[in-house]
Amino acid sequence: xxxxxxxxxxxxxxxxxxxxxxxxxxxxxxxxxxxxxxxxxxxxxxxxxxxxxxxxxxxxxxxxxxxxxxxxxxxxxxxxxxxxxxxxxxxxxxxxxxxxxxxxxxxxxxxxxxxxxxxxxxxxxxxxxxxxxxxxxxxxxxxxxxxxxxxxxxxxxxxxxxxxxxxxxxxxxxxxxxxxxxxxxxxxxxxxxxxxxxxxxxxxxxxxxxxxxxxxxxxxxxxxxxxxxxxxxxxxxxxxxxxxxxxxxxxxxxxxxxxxxxxxxxxxxxxxxxxxxxxxxxxxxxxxxxxxxxxxxxxxxxxxxxxxxxxxxxxxxxxxxxxxxxxxxxxxxxxxxxxxxxxxxxxxxxxxxxxxxxxxxxxxxxxxxxxxxxxxxxxxxxxxxxxxxxxxxxxxxxxxxxxxxxxxxxxxxxxxxxxxxxxxxxxxxxxxxxxxxxxxxxxxxxxxxxxxxxxxxxxxxxxxxxxxxxxxxxxxxxxxxxxxxxxxxxxxxxxxxxxxxxxxxxxxxxxxxxxxxxxxxxxxxxxxxxxxxxxxxxxxxxxxxxxxxxxxxxxxxxxxxxxxxxxxxxxxxxxxxxxxxxxxxxxxxxxxxxxxxxxxxxxxxxxxxxxxxxxxxxxxxxxxxxxxxxxxx
Ligand code: WTA
Numbered sequence: 001x002x003x004x005x006x007x008x009x010x011x012x013x014x015x016x017x018x019x020x021x022x023x024x025x026x027x028x029x030x031x032x033x034x035x036x037x038x039x040x041x042x043x044x045x046x047x048x049x050x051x052x053x054x055x056x057x058x059x060x061x062x063x064x065x066x067x068x069x070x071x072x073x074x075x076x077x078x079x080x081x082x083x084x085x086x087x088x089x090x091x092x093x094x095x096x097x098x099x100x101x102x103x104x105x106x107x108x109x110x111x112x113x114x115x116x117x118x119x120x121x122x123x124x125x126x127x128x129x130x131x132x133x134x135x136x137x138x139x140x141x142x143x144x145x146x147x148x149x150x151x152x153x154x155x156x157x158x159x160x161x162x163x164x165x166x167x168x169x170x171x172x173x174x175x176x177x178x179x180x181x182x183x184x185x186x187x188x189x190x191x192x193x194x195x196x197x198x199x200x201x202x203x204x205x206x207x208x209x210x211x212x213x214x215x216x217x218x219x220x221x222x223x224x225x226x227x228x229x230x231x232x233x234x235x236x237x238x239x240x241x242x243x244x245x246x247x248x249x250x251x252x253x254x255x256x257x258x259x260x261x262x263x264x265x266x267x268x269x270x271x272x273x274x275x276x277x278x279x280x281x282x283x284x285x286x287x288x289x290x291x292x293x294x295x296x297x298x299x300x301x302x303x304x305x306x307x308x309x310x311x312x313x314x315x316x317x318x319x320x321x322x323x324x325x326x327x328x329x330x331x332x333x334x335x336x337x338x339x340x341x342x343x344x345x346x347x348x349x350x351x352x353x354x355x356x357x358x359x360x361x362x363x364x365x366x367x368x369x370x371x372x373x374x375x376x377x378x379x380x381x382x383x384x385x386x387x388x389x390x391x392x393x394x395x396x397x398x399x400x401x402x403x404x405x406x407x408x409x410x411x412x413x414x415x416x417x418x419x420x421x422x423x424x425x426x427x428x429x430x431x432x433x434x435x436x437x438x439x440x441x442x443x444x445x446x447x448x449x450x451x452x453x454x455x456x457x458x459x460x461x462x463x464x465x466x467x468x469x470x471x472x473x474x475x476x477x478x479x480x481x482x483x484x485x486x487x488x489x490x491x492x493x494x495x496x497x498x499x500x501x502x503x504x505x506x507x508x509x510x511x512x513x514x515x516x517x518x519x520x521x522x523x524x525x526x527x528x529x530x531x532x533x534x535x536x537x538x539x540x541x542x543x544x545x546x547x548x549x550x551x552x553x554x555x556x557x558x559x560x561x562x563x564x565x566x567x568x569x570x571x572x573x574x575x576x577x578x579x580x581x582x583x584x585x586x587x588x589x590x591x592x593x594x595x596x597x598x599x600x601x602x603x604x605x606x607x608x609x610x611x612x613x614x615x616x617x618x619x620x621x622x623x624x625x626x627x628x629x630x631x632x633x
Pocket of ligand 1: 250295296297372373374375397401485486487501508513
């Protein structure tokens, strides 16, 4: 049976059973029938979760850009691959057909080659959401260079950390970016970052805002100065299935960010297959995901998933509030978008502005709506369903992670029904499992537990760049032999999963993963700060926001001055997205006898839940709890 298109429940049931009982055959068929290979694999999957060793399609040879571009150039050269909607409404939009995309990607790849990068090297991409971002990503993949895209909202320190961690030798950036009414000078940020990197750095600069920037000779070069001299075709590099395709950094509970490494074949097969089915993409559809390519959602579901299916994918440079809060819906109307995929935080922010920004706009092209990045509350779900979907579009609430590469739990339009606030069922080949704190499987339904995955899927990350031990420790040691997601989940009586949120020290703010430890490390460097503890608390729009409890070395210091300093430091060290919403200066933090800060109590206080603090008898300094409650914000 051809399982590529799952379009009814019977097919899902039989394919899901096959994917569990005979995963090798299942994935063998999906991979052989739907992609282009230079050489097939010697085995489908080899894995050992104890050592975190996972191989898919061993020894197969391919190039992912041939699958994303060249094969569609053969069958459908004039189909639009990428639609580009600029930030400014009066600027002309752009579009690129599959054959134009091949030329753009080839040229960019030849530019990269002329700058001396080669297969296996790392290139850092720090660009706004402009077409050159897509071209750069695909150009790297074309020539076997490992891309590391860094979201252009990160600070120079965060950028430097990422450049140094993977030892990248070239950064692609732009003079600046347009974000709503503002422009941001990105090149200055790169210049600052490179002061903290080795001397072997090169910078390729795309012109976008045309504001004046400083160019350092021998190091910096404008794209436009070299691109006209390169060939319009670049031969694809033949890659091994397990060659790294990219590194993408995600925050962890401790220390520096984790460079998640995704490899080529498994990532391609899984993102392509999930895209096709979860969005039920058909030939003339126009698909739009509002994420930034700086996050995993953009990698998998703006670029690789859609393009490998020969889809039309829309890239939007701007923000939902500019020039006003109808922008998203105007874009849907303008391009007749059929699938629309966004984050709950955006839905909440838009819902708050009222339906007047939706009224009078024709949204009848929409067939499927999606959400990603954080749990969606029922109110936001209903608003989305009624005002955008007009009660007529299935909503896919897609649960997944940077580490998983693709969507693992989601409904499927007209196949697996949606259920408000539930991600619902595992995708084909995915074996979720709930466990208790000791790792015992909770087999019953109607139960809450920690969410693990029991079997590898093709796009699981293979390692953390330069630190396999950390990979094993973070994901495969808490519950031996299982991949631990860091999320809690509830399974209802029908086997639908609802994600309840993180169970570690990661907080999801506006859909962005933020580890609290790196933020604490950053602000503890302030000369007047003794200690800090940061926790998440519920926020109407952002889902969660950050609350910092701070103790000072010298309590006579003006606390207003400290508070403004703290957010400045965070902006510099990490980026504005990690700023604290609430800062409480306190004389002490609740600690265990071994000196560990009891964040569990601070989390309760931050969310105003003073009556359920749990057992505080093991605290070294229980008296501090009441003081903190009395002064809480
Ligand atoms: C959370 C984003 C509830 C979850 C693709 C996960 C979600 C983390 C959902 C990964 C969802 C993502 N419902 N929670 N549909 N999707 N999450 O790495 O806590 O940026 O572990 O990947 O976001 O965030 P990341």
